[in-house]
Amino acid sequence: MSSSSNKLLASLSKNDFELLEPHLESVPLGLRQHLEKPNRRIEAVYFPLSGFASVVAVQSPNQHVEVGLIGREGMTGLSIVLGNHRSPLATFIQAAGEAQRIRAADLRSAIQQSPSLRDSLLKFAQAFGVQTAHTAISNAISRLDHRLARWLLMAHDRIRGDVLPLTHEFLSIMLAVRRAGVTEALNSLQQQSLISCGRGGITVRDRKGMERYVGKSYGIPEAEYRRLIG
Helix, strand or coil: CCCCHHHHHHHHHHHHHHHHHHCCCEEEEECCCEECCCCCCCCCEECCCCCCEEEEEEEECCEHHHHHCCCCCCCCCHHHHCCCCCCCCCEEEEEEEEEEEEEHHHHHHHHHHCHHHHHHHHHHHHHHHHHHHHHHHHHHHHCHHHHHHHHHHHHHHCCCCEEEEECHHHHHHHHHHHHHHHHHHHHHHCCCCEEEEEEEEECCHHHHHHHHHHHHCCHHHHHHHHCCCC
């Protein structure tokens, strides 16, 4: 799978990509693999080509909630782009795939050589910030079935195909709700023929219907990404 599978890398100018290319390494992304741990030095940055990662806020071992998703539209390690070396957030793989990996030191060196590369990566940082802000809004005011439908749309954006290999238990952790609540919300979406659930995961059946169902809960971060990056 080529680097062009990552939309952020594909958006870079030829000169900026050539600064990164010698240092990029193709690696697998295993399910539940930790790419960043809270308050630990970030050693490498990942540009996913397939699969996606969850960015999770952690207050204690038993209190954590997902604040964002990163897939082939972007990159991990935004603290490096912002001039730091660590974050209080955790980032781990939720759907297995592949990525282009670069050492944090090499990315930092490339950014120092090219203001245009830094600006391109900062645009993604802005788009990701908008995503996390709208996740906070959704968590605060939306019904659980709307929150779940929004999350499924975001996950669907980041995979190839319509099947999301996710369990009810894992969704309950990501949405910070009881498993019974996730089951009830999934049943509601399934009864409306928006999704179907099976042993292989959750299948998106009616993408447009899901978008209509969630309304303004979905779309603003995605529009901001298109405006900034394309």
